[in-house]
Amino acid sequence: MDQGLTRRVVLRDGTALTVAVLLAGPASTLGDIAIAVTPGEAAFLTDPELETLRGLVDRFIPGKPEDTDDGAVVAGCAEAIDALLGAFGVDPPLIYAGAPFSDRGGSTVNHFEDFLRLDSYEAMAWRLRIEGSKGQAKLEFNGPVPGFQTVYREGLAALDEAAGNRSFADVPGLGRDLILRSSDDPRIAELVDVAFLHTVELMYGAPEYGANRDLLGWEYTNYDGDVQPRGYTREQIEQLDPAGAREPSLEREPSTPMETLVAMAPLGFGEAAHGILAPAGGSLSALRSALAPIIERAEQRGRDGS
């Protein structure tokens, strides 16, 4: 953690865009690495299960040496998923971070760290989502709900089985990729269907949820993160940032075909993006189905253009 502190400060100093105002409030500059969620406080998985989960999130967002930046394991995604699975083990449950500000945008207090109390409706919804309906008739009004806990527990067990009854995490990265790609075990498919989007959310969302440690996911994407209550100045809104304010971080080009990248670019409009993501309900397969027509159109255009 000490190393993280140092790195964080160094990065801030090198990031001209966000530093100047922030440093005006010295009390706030170090607080942003506080991790509100710590394993053990809210947790569901056993240590071996957590290790298997680390082996999984490592394939979702790989770190070194495959990439020059750390990935989901170092960012704490496995522990943060475990905190979600055990969200109701603490009070208030770790579902919604507090408001209105973290201490990253000029507030001296980090309100995000104090998670919100749920009302009975929210608690019922999130208990059902996490713990499942467990055969209770009043929760099975539209049929049984398996719950994240079951999906993870069974899926992680299936991964260990597929690894030859050892920890999936002990299999080399390429081997784990192969298992994920070739498995026809529905337990693994169901796990990946929710776990990848959980990993992505926690990697690139606010660190108070337990991942994105040291703002790793925001640093390598050159993302400002939450900036309230400071916001942006007129100059920052109207003009490009001064040259050199941001360093390119892409040492390696993505291999996604240009026509696909171009085709997906228009989805980058807030209202419309929400309209795609919300109906998918956190399911990767539902999201892929929703996006399939756009990919098909891109491929069609690629063929027409060639």
Added chain:
Amino acid sequence: MAREAIVIGSGAAGSVAAWELARNGWSVTVLERGRHMRGGFGRKPSHKLDTRYGSDEIKSARSFGFPDPLLEPYTARTRSEAGSGVERSAQGGLGQLGAAVGGTSLHYNAKFPRFWKQDFKQLSALGPIGGAQVADWPIDYEDLAPFYDQVERQTGVQGDRDLMPERTLEQSPRSGQFAMEPNPITYASTLLAEAADRIGYETYPQPAAVNSRRFKGRPACNSCGLCSGFGCPINARGDALVSWLNPAVRSGRVRVIARAFVHRIETTRNGRRATDVRYIDARGRKREISADVVVLAGSPINTARLLLMSANAAHPDGLGNRSGQLGRNMMFHNFTLAAAIFPEDIHPNRAQSNSLQMDDLVGPFRGPEVKALGLPYIKGGLVQVGGGVPLMTEAALYAGFTGPGLEHKLLMKQGLLHSKIAGSQLVHEDLPQADNRIDLDPSVRDYRGFPSARITYSPHHHEQAAAELLGARLELLHTLAPGAIAAAIVPFPLLNAGAQGTAHLAGTARMGEDPDESVCEASGRLHELDNVYVADASTFPTFPGFNPTNTIMANALRVSRGIAGGKGAGRPVATARRGE
């Protein structure tokens, strides 16, 4: 003795209705199925309210402030699926509107255009379109104009009349300048403005109910970018709650019951009057409440669902549904999206979502290219010019393209969607169709056991043709952005046979003169009941391509002033009959 009203729903329509009725001395109970999100509500002035919202994308992804997709699912299917007997092909969070005290306005984009004069008399001016139920509104722009003025003054709208195109001002005349000057225009939007200028299109600062300076004690927006879909953490946005409902509650004549789910309206035996409203409270207890007048303001899907669930012997097909039109003509704004792509970081997110508006694709267009597609005309809508998405949203979208692995991470580092695009959104007019409808799902239920609303929807050929023809113009515009290396569009009406995820909803209880062809009269009152009114966008006979909240509020103000006996609405029947 004060007259009493029950308002069902506390969003844009319900809050304005409660405010206006209270101003006229009525005693109002607002029933809202969502929870309180603003600390101090009803006790503190709006500029001192706390909030449960922050610039937190994970909260947004976790349905914060929305009906829960597991507990209260919607279901959906396309029309062709319905034709082949498919009961539903989707289930979950498809309704897209929030559930909280203050409604969806707590996290809306707050774009605040007006509808145009031509939208109110479309059938007369442009004629019918096969397969659609295009209708004139029973009111004109001039009927709404004074209510637009008042809504904009009270909510606090930024904009600049002097920069609005001539045709926009002809079609939506304004009595005065906006309350506030525009926010700074974000760099990404100015690039697209240059491109628009090259092909003779005009962009201008989009009117928005967002403070650009201190207004009624609330601070100026600082263009943080996490706006649409997020509650404003600094209280810079005018909305149903801060601008209408909270002041109304503080007047002492309005009470709000949160987590109150209304499932039925009871009537007299002859069906002419609502006698009481049944709801389930926060603790799951069955409650009932009565008043002189019932105002429905739960948004189109929920208003239709409630009226359908209220069927009784006098109203066997749903309350006020003798016409058979209840639930029909469900309209969603489809979007055609466009983006120009740049090699460097142009920070499109440093804006109140997007800065500019363009009206050159509103239409109607009646050229040979339109006729060639078999249509008498097409209408598009406004274009919201210049925007991007925040990081986690980008990551989730890429996830659906790449699946897991290093490629996803490399795309994130490249950061196209959050840093290197200038995006736009054409808001498509959606024509009313009889078979685009809300009904009660035959088997899917909410957790209380009530049938879910089922959406049956497919876009009309008109929307697809508009996406085809206007999408090409939008793509050209983005191609011309200075410095752009590529451009593309996503024309949803052409790609999606079903309902697109959108927070822009209208229809299901259209208003009109003829009780055989409409559900409500011009006053918002159900034709068949003396004391039940609809104040939300359910009554809109058509749905032109403009962000609807300003019109929803203005119309709710008109309807509720009519209920209270004031000028500006149709004949206030309920009031007239009270002495009988």
